[in-house]
Amino acid sequence: xxxxxxxxxxxxxxxxxxxxxxxxxxxxxxxxxxxxxxxxxxxxxxxxxxxxxxxxxxxxxxxxxxxxxxxxxxxxxxxxxxxxxxxxxxxxxxxxxxxxxxxxxxxxxxxxxxxxxxxxxxxxxxxxxxxxxxxxxxxxxxxxxxxxxxxxxxxxxxxxxxxxxxxxxxxxxxxxxxxxxxxxxxxxxxxxxxxxxxxxxxxxxxxxxxxxxxxxxxxxxxxxxxxxxxxxxxxxxxxxxxxxxxxxxxxxxxxxxxxxxxxxxxxxxxxxxxxxxxxxxxxxxxxxxxxxxxxxxxxxxxxxxxxxxxxxxxxxxxxxxxxxxxxxxxxxxxxxxxxxxxxxxxxxxxxxxxxxxxxxxxxxxxxxxxxxxxxxxxxxxxxxxxxxxxxxxxxxxxxxxxxxxxxxxxxxxxxxxxxxxxxx
Amino acid sequence: xxxxxxxxxxxxxxxxxxxxxxxxxxxxxxxxxxxxxxxxxxxxxxxxxxxxxxxxxxxxxxxxxxxxxxxxxxxxxxxxxxxxxxxxxxxxxxxxxxxxxxxxxxxxxxxxxxxxxxxxxxxxxxxxxxxxxxxxxxxxxxxxxxxxxxxxxxxxxxxxxxxxxxxxxxxxxxxxxxxxxxxxxxxxxxxxxxxxxxxxxxxxxxxxxxxxxxxxxxxxxxxxxxxxxxxxxxxxxxxxxxxxxxxxxxxxxxxxxxxxxxxxxxxxxxxxxxxxxxxxxxxxxxxxxxxxxxxxxxxxxxxxxxxxxxxxxxxxxxxxxxxxxxxxxxxxxxxxxxxxxxxxxxxxxxxxxxxxxxxxxxxxxxxxxxxxxxxxxxxxxxxxxxxxxxxxxxxxxxxxxxxxxxxxxxxxxxxxxxxxxxxx
Numbered sequence: 001x002x003x004x005x006x007x008x009x010x011x012x013x014x015x016x017x018x019x020x021x022x023x024x025x026x027x028x029x030x031x032x033x034x035x036x037x038x039x040x041x042x043x044x045x046x047x048x049x050x051x052x053x054x055x056x057x058x059x060x061x062x063x064x065x066x067x068x069x070x071x072x073x074x075x076x077x078x079x080x081x082x083x084x085x086x087x088x089x090x091x092x093x094x095x096x097x098x099x100x101x102x103x104x105x106x107x108x109x110x111x112x113x114x115x116x117x118x119x120x121x122x123x124x125x126x127x128x129x130x131x132x133x134x135x136x137x138x139x140x141x142x143x144x145x146x147x148x149x150x151x152x153x154x155x156x157x158x159x160x161x162x163x164x165x166x167x168x169x170x171x172x173x174x175x176x177x178x179x180x181x182x183x184x185x186x187x188x189x190x191x192x193x194x195x196x197x198x199x200x201x202x203x204x205x206x207x208x209x210x211x212x213x214x215x216x217x218x219x220x221x222x223x224x225x226x227x228x229x230x231x232x233x234x235x236x237x238x239x240x241x242x243x244x245x246x247x248x249x250x251x252x253x254x255x256x257x258x259x260x261x262x263x264x265x266x267x268x269x270x271x272x273x274x275x276x277x278x279x280x281x282x283x284x285x286x287x288x289x290x291x292x293x294x295x296x297x298x299x300x301x302x303x304x305x306x307x308x309x310x311x312x313x314x315x316x317x318x319x320x321x322x323x324x325x326x327x328x329x330x331x332x333x334x335x336x337x338x339x340x341x342x343x344x345x346x347x348x349x350x351x352x353x354x355x356x357x358x359x360x361x362x363x364x365x366x367x368x369x370x371x372x373x374x375x376x377x378x379x380x381x382x383x384x385x386x387x388x389x390x391x392x393x394x395x396x397x398x399x400x401x402x403x404x405x406x407x408x409x410x411x412x413x414x415x416x417x418x419x420x421x422x423x424x
Numbered sequence: 425x426x427x428x429x430x431x432x433x434x435x436x437x438x439x440x441x442x443x444x445x446x447x448x449x450x451x452x453x454x455x456x457x458x459x460x461x462x463x464x465x466x467x468x469x470x471x472x473x474x475x476x477x478x479x480x481x482x483x484x485x486x487x488x489x490x491x492x493x494x495x496x497x498x499x500x501x502x503x504x505x506x507x508x509x510x511x512x513x514x515x516x517x518x519x520x521x522x523x524x525x526x527x528x529x530x531x532x533x534x535x536x537x538x539x540x541x542x543x544x545x546x547x548x549x550x551x552x553x554x555x556x557x558x559x560x561x562x563x564x565x566x567x568x569x570x571x572x573x574x575x576x577x578x579x580x581x582x583x584x585x586x587x588x589x590x591x592x593x594x595x596x597x598x599x600x601x602x603x604x605x606x607x608x609x610x611x612x613x614x615x616x617x618x619x620x621x622x623x624x625x626x627x628x629x630x631x632x633x634x635x636x637x638x639x640x641x642x643x644x645x646x647x648x649x650x651x652x653x654x655x656x657x658x659x660x661x662x663x664x665x666x667x668x669x670x671x672x673x674x675x676x677x678x679x680x681x682x683x684x685x686x687x688x689x690x691x692x693x694x695x696x697x698x699x700x701x702x703x704x705x706x707x708x709x710x711x712x713x714x715x716x717x718x719x720x721x722x723x724x725x726x727x728x729x730x731x732x733x734x735x736x737x738x739x740x741x742x743x744x745x746x747x748x749x750x751x752x753x754x755x756x757x758x759x760x761x762x763x764x765x766x767x768x769x770x771x772x773x774x775x776x777x778x779x780x781x782x783x784x785x786x787x788x789x790x791x792x793x794x795x796x797x798x799x800x801x802x803x804x805x806x807x808x809x810x811x812x813x814x815x816x817x818x819x820x821x822x823x824x825x826x827x828x829x830x831x832x833x834x835x836x837x838x839x840x841x842x843x844x845x846x847x848x
Contacts, residue, residue: 027766027790031790110810116800125823126792204647223651229823253845254845254847257847261848342451371838372838372839372840373843374841374843375842375843375846376540376843377846377847380540380841381839386536397653398550398632398633399549399655399824399836400824403837403839412822412823413827414794414795415795415810416788417795417804419799421674421678422800423680423685423801424804
């Protein structure tokens with residue numbers, strides 16, 4: 001028995017109760033009209049701006065605890081909510097309210113020879129479970145997308161952000177009720193007990209899909225332990241292959257962009273593959289410009305023959321550095337490049353820089369990844385940059401959704417059939 | 425250590441080896457052109473017809489073992505392969521060869537303000553694992569659909585059908601090689617050891633999707649134990665609700681069709697819900713016609729007040745009889761009918777018989793199922809009957825595919841992006 005908001009309650013019952021309420025709410029939520037959902041998003045956005053001080057003061061508790069518990073500088077930065085970040089969350093909700101509502105969209109209509117009319121339409125998934133780590137802004141972003149797509153949501157954030165997550169959920173939940181959304185359409189797991197996550201991953205009768213958002217460890221743990229269907233997001237060990245026909249100037253610009261623009265995100269480049277015929281000329285260029293930008297380089301033996309870098313180990317090829325570090329490998333052919341990506345890639349984003357038509361086609365065809373680029377940076381893999389609107393993550397799995405997951409990817413389909421007495 | 429075709433081999437290594445070969449084959453398979461795939465299907469079809477005697481004689485071994493092991497009559501019937509059924513498998517392959525190839529189909533093209541061209545196209549899932557029970561025809565049907573959609577496949581059939589499955593796989597695999605498909609694109613788990621399934625469900629690095637085909641027990645076991653993504657198919661506790669405005673004649677015909685045409689399949693009706701205002705007139709009609717057809721009826725208290733049937737228990741509402749048996753419940757309103765379906769339905773197919781516009785809309789909106797019917801039989805939920813071609817099953821889950829799963833549902837998407845040096 002544990003204390004949750006002063007009430008003694010067994011964790012399993014607590015989670016079951018939450019699941020039951022979410023499922024009940026989702027029945028109502030699935031029929032709520034677009035205007036009401038948009039009004040909710042706008043009121044939520046407004047409420048965040050009106051409660052900045054409260055949010056910052058709750059976040060201070062988390063920050064103080066984080067410092068006490070010696071969280072890394074990077075983690076503390078992810079945890080921080082300041083005026084700018086609150087404005088950004090509020091803006092995010094407004095943007096979502098401006099996106100088209102996917103629910104009810106007709107996908108196709110089939111008229112059968114017996115006059116049966118079969119409509120395939122888009123409907124909400126139902127109840128979404130979001131399991132995430134230290135960024136409290138995920139609370140708001142995820143709720144916005146879940147609500148607009150007609151789903152109800154159970155949130156389980158990191159324990160280090162619990163005060164921030166509680167206040168954010170309280171504020172947006174109250175605003176959602178004011179707009180007319182059903183009770184319990186937004187719920188936060190308020191205990192930081194790890195048992196809660198364990199039960200959450202077994203709530204097949206109540207949660208339709210789990211989306212883990214965070215590092216590799218979190219995602220793997222959810223994939224391995226959940227019986228609820230999971231959408232994997234985010235792990236990106238992305239490669240760029242420079243073939244022997246590449247424009248060096250273009251290649252250099254793309255490499256700098258893909259490695260240094262925002263190294264901590266999933267669509268950043270982690271390994272550079274260089275064709276052997278250009279290694280002598282190209283590697284010194286790239287060494288100079290990346291070293292100037294503070295990028296640490298490691299390389300294979302052939303790379304080391306040309307530029308002075310540390311030796312790359314097996315671990316480097318598999319690693320998602322998420323940092324200013326890059327592994328470089330010289331390959332004999334496009335086939336070796338593709339094989340390397342097949343072995344070490346995480347099916348996220350891969351790019352070739354080439355001026356050879358056959359190679360561009362071959363790379364597009366043979367690379368198995370969510371996004372395959374010719375002569376462009378891997379950094380483009382992003383819902384906004386694809387013109388799809390806000391995203392809940394980049395799916396690296398093949399079922400249901402692949403690549404940037406926007407509102408449509410948070411829906412499923414239903415066949416509604418109109419008859420006049422047809423029997424088979 | 426166990427014996428497989430005379431070779432001692434540890435089961436785990438055996439499955440890992442199979443996964444590795446399937447993954448390697450899938451790289452080639454994903455780029456095979458449509459003509460080659462169609463040729464393979466045609467040669468496979470021809471080979472089945474040319475080897476009828478071999479197939480029937482292998483099947484006799486399974487039938488003899490089945491009789492020795494006291495398999496039920498229904499199970500023995502499912503196991504049987506005769507000339508007619510072999511013809512039907514061969515025809516099935518031909519039909520699949522005539523269906524359009526989903527691979528490479530363009531879903532949309534986005535041109536971005538920076539001139540980046542983003543194509544969203546359909547690509548194979550990769551490696552499919554099919555786990556099924558006693559019907560050996562699944563071996564051929566599943567392979568046909570997997571091959572046409574550019575996937576490689578690992579089959580794990582029921583131990584009682586092992587001789588039939590082996591000969592069928594041998595025949596169609598050899599034919600596939602003759603047409604030019606890659607080695608190991610079709611593999612059968614040849615051990616009947618249950619450990620093999622256990623390992624198969626953990627082969628996340630090799631199998632992209634598992635599709636269990638069979639009874640509730642099999643499907644639940646796979647859902648609960650697999651870390652590989654699963655598509656649930658098939659369990660159908662389907663309802664028909666007769667509201668107070670229904671045309672009795674239409675309702676009677678649809679009920680007879682949905683219950684008696686083929687009671688052992690998933691889209692058959694299992695519970696009939698009747699509005700209280702028509703119970704006195706309608707229940708006697710339905711009792712007479714269904715009893716004449718050999719259907720056993722059980723009912724709620726209110727049903728029993730009007731017609732002489734056994735009492736339905738809680739278990740009856742949840743049961744998928746797959747037999748000539750029907751549970752009947754009188755409800756006070758459409759809301760009670762919808763609530764009952766929400767509680768006991770398996771999200772497969774649900775139908776309302778009504779002449780009330782508002783009720784027809786309400787039922788379509790509020791019922792959470794793959795297929796929702798107005799004035800038609802639930803028996804229509806089927807790939808062929810929807811005009812989608814052959815199907816691998818009816819998905820009752822919400823991720824990836826819902827309803828009849830044809831060739832398109834065995835694919836995923838990929839973004840192929842064409843640039844000329846774009847950076848973000």
